[in-house]
Amino acid sequence: MRRLDAMAGDLSRREWIRATALGVSGMLVGDAVLAAPQAVKKEDKPPIEIKDSDLAEVERKLEKAGITRVHRLDSAHYQAVGDAADVFMKSILGDCEQLAVAYLRHFKDRGFEIHAPERSLILLVFRDDRSFGKFFRMPSLPEAASKGIGAQMTGAYDRSTNLLNVFDWRNVPMAARSSHLNVQTVAHEGTHQLTFNTGLLNRSGDVPVSIIEGLGTYGEPRKVIGPSALGRINLRRLDDLAKLQRVTDWIPLHDLIVNDAIIREGLVVRVSLAYAQSWLLVHFLLNDAEFTPKFRDYLNAIRTRKTTAHRLDDAKQHLGDLAALDRALKAYSIRLLRSL
Numbered sequence: 576m577r578r579l580d581a582m583a584g585d586l587s588r589r590e591w592i593r594a595t596a597l598g599v600s601g602m603l604v605g606d607a608v609l610a611a612p613q614a615v616k617k618e619d620k621p622p623i624e625i626k627d628s629d630l631a632e633v634e635r636k637l638e639k640a641g642i643t644r645v646h647r648l649d650s651a652h653y654q655a656v657g658d659a660a661d662v663f664m665k666s667i668l669g670d671c672e673q674l675a676v677a678y679l680r681h682f683k684d685r686g687f688e689i690h691a692p693e694r695s696l697i698l699l700v701f702r703d704d705r706s707f708g709k710f711f712r713m714p715s716l717p718e719a720a721s722k723g724i725g726a727q728m729t730g731a732y733d734r735s736t737n738l739l740n741v742f743d744w745r746n747v748p749m750a751a752r753s754s755h756l757n758v759q760t761v762a763h764e765g766t767h768q769l770t771f772n773t774g775l776l777n778r779s780g781d782v783p784v785s786i787i788e789g790l791g792t793y794g795e796p797r798k799v800i801g802p803s804a805l806g807r808i809n810l811r812r813l814d815d816l817a818k819l820q821r822v823t824d825w826i827p828l829h830d831l832i833v834n835d836a837i838i839r840e841g842l843v844v845r846v847s848l849a850y851a852q853s854w855l856l857v858h859f860l861l862n863d864a865e866f867t868p869k870f871r872d873y874l875n876a877i878r879t880r881k882t883t884a885h886r887l888d889d890a891k892q893h894l895g896d897l898a899a900l901d902r903a904l905k906a907y908s909i910r911l912l913r914s915l
Contacts, residue, residue: 625779628736630656630697640710642701652692657700663743664700667761671698671739673802674765674794681805682775685867687874689773696768698739703746704729710740716747726843730760732767734778739768758799766794781880784838785831788850789857806861808911815851816908819844825905826852828897832890833883852904859907860894869893 628636630647633656637645648655650668652675657664675691682689701707705715711728713719719727731740741760744753770790771778796807823845830837831852838849860870873893880889894900 625735628738642706652695653698654695655698655700658702658706659700659743667700670761671765677805678769687871689775692772701742704742707742730764732764739764754799758797759795762797763791763795767791777878781882783832784835785853788838789853792854793857809854812851812854813911815847817912819848823848828901833886855904855908859904
């Protein structure tokens, strides 16, 4: 296998865009893993007091960013605003409605006390990566590629504003599997939005990023057309688990729970493994008859936490010996791989 940090300079423009489509979670190119030319760093710490953005405020922000031809569309539980084409906006609203149905059914079936969002959730839907980049003051994907930026935000759920932000991958030059990328991005970020608006997680509380991203990646694998059940095996994350451990060590669960920086910054190869392990953790906890009740109790316990002080104690109290759980997760990943 070739050196990871040398791969970025060998990528074609098409390969680079495909890599950035996966965000900080990296990409497999043949039998090699892409590493960013610089470390990934992402700050995602909302203030304790959180205030939702409303549509009028969002439209003002779009206008200030120089984004024109903004319009709105609504569905039963979502409101979309942006400069995307109507057909794409309607598609995203439909995807979010289907995701919400699957999400609520999945967690209620497992005994979690969740509820439908108390108000319509807002989506910012952009025409392409240029409008998205203009709003977030970032370069477009081709511009970033020309500047050697190896990790680029390609969708986001913002806890501080409660907004889900996506763009139409079909309008990105040379982006492969654009429809798949649209569905995957909406599923990941939309799951984040649902977890913080249905009582599963506390938006103003302290939640380990490994749990947040574990849930986001748990929601990722969905069909491009039509509804699909939540919790399908995430083949990309499972593939990362198998291949990345050839070049970097397993991250102890103790560290994933205590140290958010493992996921938020560092070389992409390490961040990719952290995302994959977070997915594996949540998939195991939500599909193991013994651990699902423990996971429910754990999430109930951390709902009132405002600081990181109790993270380790809460995890040990409700999930048990973390070293033993690490061993169980490794065995679980092997079983999943063998089942394919």
